[in-house]
Amino acid sequence: xxxxxxxxxxNGETHQxxxxxxxxxxxxxxxxxGMMGTKENCLEAECGVCTVLLDGRAVNSCLLxxxxxxxxxxxxxxxxxxxxxxxxxxxxxIECGAVQCGYCIPGMILTAKxxxxxxxxxxxxxxxxxxxxxxxxCRCTGYGKIVxxxxxxxERRLAKQHKEPAA
Amino acid sequence: xSFDLHRPNTMAEAIGLAARLGPAxxxxxxxxxxxxxxxxxxxxxxxxxxxxxxxxxxxxxxxxADGFSLGALTRYRxxxxxPAFQDALKLLPEAASVVGGxxxxxxxxxxxxxxxxxxxxxxxxxxxxxDAELDIQGAAGRRSESLxxxxxxxxxxxxxxxxxxxxVRFKPLPAHSATAFLKEGRRKAMExxxxxxxxxxxxxxxxxxxxxxxxxxxxxAPKAYRAAxxxxxxxxxxxxxxxxxxxxxxxxxxxxxxSDVRASAEHRHxxxxxxxxRALETCRQRIAGA
Numbered sequence: 001x002x003x004x005x006x007x008x009x010x011n012g013e014t015h016q017x018x019x020x021x022x023x024x025x026x027x028x029x030x031x032x033x034g035m036m037g038t039k040e041n042c043l044e045a046e047c048g049v050c051t052v053l054l055d056g057r058a059v060n061s062c063l064l065x066x067x068x069x070x071x072x073x074x075x076x077x078x079x080x081x082x083x084x085x086x087x088x089x090x091x092x093x094i095e096c097g098a099v100q101c102g103y104c105i106p107g108m109i110l111t112a113k114x115x116x117x118x119x120x121x122x123x124x125x126x127x128x129x130x131x132x133x134x135x136x137x138c139r140c141t142g143y144g145k146i147v148x149x150x151x152x153x154x155e156r157r158l159a160k161q162h163k164e165p166a167a
Numbered sequence: 168x169s170f171d172l173h174r175p176n177t178m179a180e181a182i183g184l185a186a187r188l189g190p191a192x193x194x195x196x197x198x199x200x201x202x203x204x205x206x207x208x209x210x211x212x213x214x215x216x217x218x219x220x221x222x223x224x225x226x227x228x229x230x231x232a233d234g235f236s237l238g239a240l241t242r243y244r245x246x247x248x249x250p251a252f253q254d255a256l257k258l259l260p261e262a263a264s265v266v267g268g269x270x271x272x273x274x275x276x277x278x279x280x281x282x283x284x285x286x287x288x289x290x291x292x293x294x295x296x297x298d299a300e301l302d303i304q305g306a307a308g309r310r311s312e313s314l315x316x317x318x319x320x321x322x323x324x325x326x327x328x329x330x331x332x333x334x335v336r337f338k339p340l341p342a343h344s345a346t347a348f349l350k351e352g353r354r355k356a357m358e359x360x361x362x363x364x365x366x367x368x369x370x371x372x373x374x375x376x377x378x379x380x381x382x383x384x385x386x387x388a389p390k391a392y393r394a395a396x397x398x399x400x401x402x403x404x405x406x407x408x409x410x411x412x413x414x415x416x417x418x419x420x421x422x423x424x425x426s427d428v429r430a431s432a433e434h435r436h437x438x439x440x441x442x443x444x445r446a447l448e449t450c451r452q453r454i455a456g457a
Binding site for chain 1: 169172195198203244248269270274355
């Protein structure tokens with residue numbers, strides 16, 4: 001099948017490339033654009049390491065055809081923060097010691113971001129957090145500190161909202 | 168694996184494309200079933216028609232004078248969080264919230280899950296317990312069919328060539344009604360059901376007598392079934408443990424489970440009777456607490 005021109009908006013930037021129709025978003029991100037933050041593993045939406053945000057909602061990029069992502073805002077871990085200016089979730093993961101081997105962490109952080117953004121005024125319970133990240137597996141099994149980090153980040157977000165009410 | 172991807176703008180265009188391309192074409196919405204099937208070589212379409220962006224294929228939940236209408240593109244996560252489904256229709260978020268992980272529920276459509284016709288689909292029993300009707304769009308126009316008649320067996324439905332499932336409808340529940348969905352797997356999340364049960368129960372105004380029940384059971388037969396004998400037996404019986412236990416036993420008699428890597432047939436049989444009883448008891452408590 002012939003390649004066709006694809007236009008994707010990734011982390012606010014437009015990328016144009018020639019793509020095979022069957023390529024997934026994950027394949028395009030890693031193998032065509034060279035953004036390696038999004039990880040590849042099960043390719044069946046079981047493990048969550050390939051999670052990206054599609055219009056702010058966490059999805060598995062391994063099962064999303066790249067062509068279907070046209071017209072949407074795609075956010076990868078590369079778009080979340082910089083070493084000098086970390087996203088608050090990234091900061092909380094570091095402070096809580098939530099990172100072991102690191103392979104699940106990009107997907108874990110984006111899964112958490114999507115979840116926290118669904119309910120801005122709410123600090124979720126540990127059970128709610130565990131349910132929210134159930135589709136993202138950490139085989140170091142370091143879930144306790146991951147839940148700590150998401151919880152800390154949610155508390156800080158709420159404290160900040162109280163300090164700086166929306167204009 | 169290789170195919171052409173088509174992205175029409177309307178249902179009419181999509182249906183026209185499907186008619187022209189014939190059996191070598193498949194529709195795709197969320198893709199969470201189809202792309203896995205393609206990767207495993209179980210589906211080998213030469214053409215994939217993206218219906219996830221059609222202007223006239225709905226992805227919203229609409230309350231009508233006649234109940235609710237869910238667009239076929241409605242995502243599970245939106246059902247989980249919908250304010251109208253947190254009371255009497257609690258079985259909908261309960262069933263929606265156990266479909267895959269959040270990432271799947273953010274993109275998988277309820278229509279795709281129905282068309283996929285897995286015997287273990289979690290959302291299908293919930294819709295069966297609401298007597299859901301399907302709106303189906305084809306080249307000749309729109310038709311309706313009950314979900315109960317539509318699913319024929321594993322992977323088989325009454326969808327005709329080129330047709331698109333457009334919406335799922337169900338009527339409101341009578342007063343003094345509640346619903347519940349229970350699932351048993353080998354772990355708490357990211358799991359294919361060993362057994363799942365959806366129930367809707369209506370009591371009289373005193374809360375003591377069963378007026379009507381609808382019970383649907385999944386993962387223990389080639390397709391999810393309504394426990395007709397149990398439903399019939401419950402009408403007029405007291406809303407108590409003995410009645411619910413009887414309903415569980417009758418529902419289990421209808422099961423035809425297989426033994427597989429997840430559970431033995433014997434264990435599944437037992438689970439049907441336990442879960443039906445528990446789901447009815449949950450409904451009774453919810454009616455009392457409402």
